[in-house]
Amino acid sequence: xxxxxxxxxxxxxxxxxxxxxxxxxxxxxxxxxxxxxxxxxxxxxxxxxxxxxxxxxxxxxxxxxxxxxxxxxxxxxxxxxxxxxxxxxxxxxxxxxxxxxxxxxxxxxxxxxxxxxxxxxxxxxxxxxxxxxxxxxxxxxxxxxxxxxxxxxxxxxxxxxxxxxxxxxxxxxxxxxxxxxxxxxxxxxxxxxxxxxxxxxxxxxxxx
Numbered sequence: 001x002x003x004x005x006x007x008x009x010x011x012x013x014x015x016x017x018x019x020x021x022x023x024x025x026x027x028x029x030x031x032x033x034x035x036x037x038x039x040x041x042x043x044x045x046x047x048x049x050x051x052x053x054x055x056x057x058x059x060x061x062x063x064x065x066x067x068x069x070x071x072x073x074x075x076x077x078x079x080x081x082x083x084x085x086x087x088x089x090x091x092x093x094x095x096x097x098x099x100x101x102x103x104x105x106x107x108x109x110x111x112x113x114x115x116x117x118x119x120x121x122x123x124x125x126x127x128x129x130x131x132x133x134x135x136x137x138x139x140x141x142x143x144x145x146x147x148x149x150x151x152x153x154x155x156x157x158x159x160x161x162x163x164x165x166x167x168x169x170x171x172x173x174x175x176x177x178x179x180x181x182x183x184x185x186x187x188x189x190x191x192x193x194x195x196x197x198x199x200x201x202x203x204x205x206x207x208x
Contacts, residue, residue, distance in 0.1 A: 045118025047161025090192025
């Protein structure tokens with residue numbers, strides 16, 4: 001009975017998640033800099049961050065946030081500040097010595113740290129707030145049972161996590177990492193610039 005609605009949600013989500021943004025940038029950076037495990041844990045963090053958006057959408061809090069300039073601005077400045085923070089850290093990357101390049105790339109990164117990085121990046125993204133608000137108020141019929149809507153949420157979280165696990169698997173391949181390694185700290189600085197750019201763009205996001 002709800003298959004048509006589910007397929008609509010799935011297609012819209014696919015188009016949204018495939019569009020490069022903060023989530024994509026953070027997963028790529030973690031995968032290249034710290035390897036597949038860190039990339040996968042970051043991807044899982046991004047996926048779990050989806051549950052935050054789903055939860056407040058189901059509770060109606062997303063509508064309150066989107067209609068409150070103060071709450072929306074607090075959220076977007078927190079997100080922008082976080083992206084600027086990790087972007088600036090990346091910009092300060094120093095060249096690695098030739099004989100220590102591999103250890104530098106394989107620098108210890110805890111699973112918890114990678115997971116939190118992905119979770120916070122997604123969970124604080126106000127654009128995701130607006131996306132899920134529109135999804136749960138415009139695309140999904142308000143008369144759809146709450147349990148079915150929760151099922152959609154689980155799908156969205158799992159699909160997001162799997163997508164970024166694939167991204168992590170791709171960018172953590174030895175050949176890919178070796179290619180980025182030859183660029184050394186310049187790759188880290190480039191990713192830092194991307195994250196800073198995303199943070200600045202996010203800071204100027206307006207409620208529509």
